[in-house]
Amino acid sequence: MLLAKTLRSSTLRLALICIGVFGAVVCLLFSYVYWSTASYVRSRSDRAIETERAVLLQAYNGEGRDGLVAAIGKRIADGSFEGGLYLLVNASFVPVAGNLKTWPPSLRGSSGWGNFDAPEWKPDESDRPLLRAAFQALPDGYHLLVGKDIDDLDEFAEKIETALALSVLFTFILAGVASVFVTRRTVGRIEAINATSRAIMQSGLGQRIPLRGSRDEWDQLAENLNLMLDRIEGLMGEVKQVTDNVAHDLRTPLARMRGRLEKAYASQRDGERDQLLIGDTLADLDSVLRMFASLTRISQIEANDRTAAFRPVNLTNMAREVVELFDAAAEEKGGHLSVVAEQPVFVTGDRDLLFDAVSNLVDNAIKHGRQAGQVTAEVARDGNDAVISIADDGPGIPVNECQQVFKRFYRLERNRRTPGNGLGLSLVAAVARLHGARIEMADNAPGLKFKLLFPALTGPGLDDGVIPEKRSGGEV
Numbered sequence: 001m002l003l004a005k006t007l008r009s010s011t012l013r014l015a016l017i018c019i020g021v022f023g024a025v026v027c028l029l030f031s032y033v034y035w036s037t038a039s040y041v042r043s044r045s046d047r048a049i050e051t052e053r054a055v056l057l058q059a060y061n062g063e064g065r066d067g068l069v070a071a072i073g074k075r076i077a078d079g080s081f082e083g084g085l086y087l088l089v090n091a092s093f094v095p096v097a098g099n100l101k102t103w104p105p106s107l108r109g110s111s112g113w114g115n116f117d118a119p120e121w122k123p124d125e126s127d128r129p130l131l132r133a134a135f136q137a138l139p140d141g142y143h144l145l146v147g148k149d150i151d152d153l154d155e156f157a158e159k160i161e162t163a164l165a166l167s168v169l170f171t172f173i174l175a176g177v178a179s180v181f182v183t184r185r186t187v188g189r190i191e192a193i194n195a196t197s198r199a200i201m202q203s204g205l206g207q208r209i210p211l212r213g214s215r216d217e218w219d220q221l222a223e224n225l226n227l228m229l230d231r232i233e234g235l236m237g238e239v240k241q242v243t244d245n246v247a248h249d250l251r252t253p254l255a256r257m258r259g260r261l262e263k264a265y266a267s268q269r270d271g272e273r274d275q276l277l278i279g280d281t282l283a284d285l286d287s288v289l290r291m292f293a294s295l296t297r298i299s300q301i302e303a304n305d306r307t308a309a310f311r312p313v314n315l316t317n318m319a320r321e322v323v324e325l326f327d328a329a330a331e332e333k334g335g336h337l338s339v340v341a342e343q344p345v346f347v348t349g350d351r352d353l354l355f356d357a358v359s360n361l362v363d364n365a366i367k368h369g370r371q372a373g374q375v376t377a378e379v380a381r382d383g384n385d386a387v388i389s390i391a392d393d394g395p396g397i398p399v400n401e402c403q404q405v406f407k408r409f410y411r412l413e414r415n416r417r418t419p420g421n422g423l424g425l426s427l428v429a430a431v432a433r434l435h436g437a438r439i440e441m442a443d444n445a446p447g448l449k450f451k452l453l454f455p456a457l458t459g460p461g462l463d464d465g466v467i468p469e470k471r472s473g474g475e476v
Contacts, residue, residue, distance in 0.1 A: 083149035369394030
């Protein structure tokens, strides 16, 4: 089955196309090598023949025909021109001197070059060797032929041709085997991913793509996909938890409303009692609506790109406004709310969202802090970070629950009876992500300190706090 998928794979088709292109280039390259090598070898042979003919013509020009005959005889006797061919014939092509018995029939004309074979040349060999010669007519009507046995050169060229052909064939075979191997490996890894995907669709998110430990790009892809599946599984778990929490938190107010309405339905009408029932029902409905409004706001922050509305925001001024807003709530609980900010600190962001986030932190510190406790909002710079922190002196949060409190509807057991829906810190986390901020929680000994660390905004005039900030409702 894997072989069939390998043969149908687009990767194999692409590999074969690349092999074809590469093979064509290799063939052209080897053809050029063969042509240039053979041409070079034969040109050297032709130059040697031309040199030998020039020596004989020099003897002819200096001493005439007798000198030429003597020179031919001497050259044959010396054997200085290995494999040399000589033939001098008269006007009727009757041999006069040389080591050939007859003039080759294929060499006709007054002058030129040609290849031929002669029966008398190396008669002991089964195959007649290939001979090459230059010929010309002399002024006295005689004809001179000077040549060379080039059979060894021809064999050399044939060997080069055979070697190049085998090299091309071996290259194609090796490339074909490599392409099938690589494609089979690729298809195998893809099939492993497909099999895991099918298993996930059938049985759920518990399956993971197997890793081979090679740390190659396929292992990296599988690792990233597994991390994505972990994230999806976590999000699905959070969705389930949110659904369960919504159902749990809605059940109580809806049950109370139904009980009141059922009681009122079975009783006689009483204007004052009905008025109280309507007020209590409206309060429960407001609580439910606030819950859905918070969920909607968090979803909008996480889903929409609100960075286009970012402006320079003075955290110092904003912290003072939040403290002023919640000062009365702190006094009702007998506590004290203060702000520590010595200089303007600017960040880039959405002022309304930042105001809501800091307000939620201050509200939580007041609600869950110590009775008649101290809550402090502090704004400062820490290196390249702009930091706003909210500290209280209450019981704090257990270490094992520090990351859980940012989940929607998550509430500590001791806070179950206090007003709230567990969405405040979820909104703070969403605003922090939108602004590229970090959230840190530290022990305030006693109590808890929340820190929001933003990239600080610097530039001319910012340290003086002269840049105005705008928000809905007017100038700040």
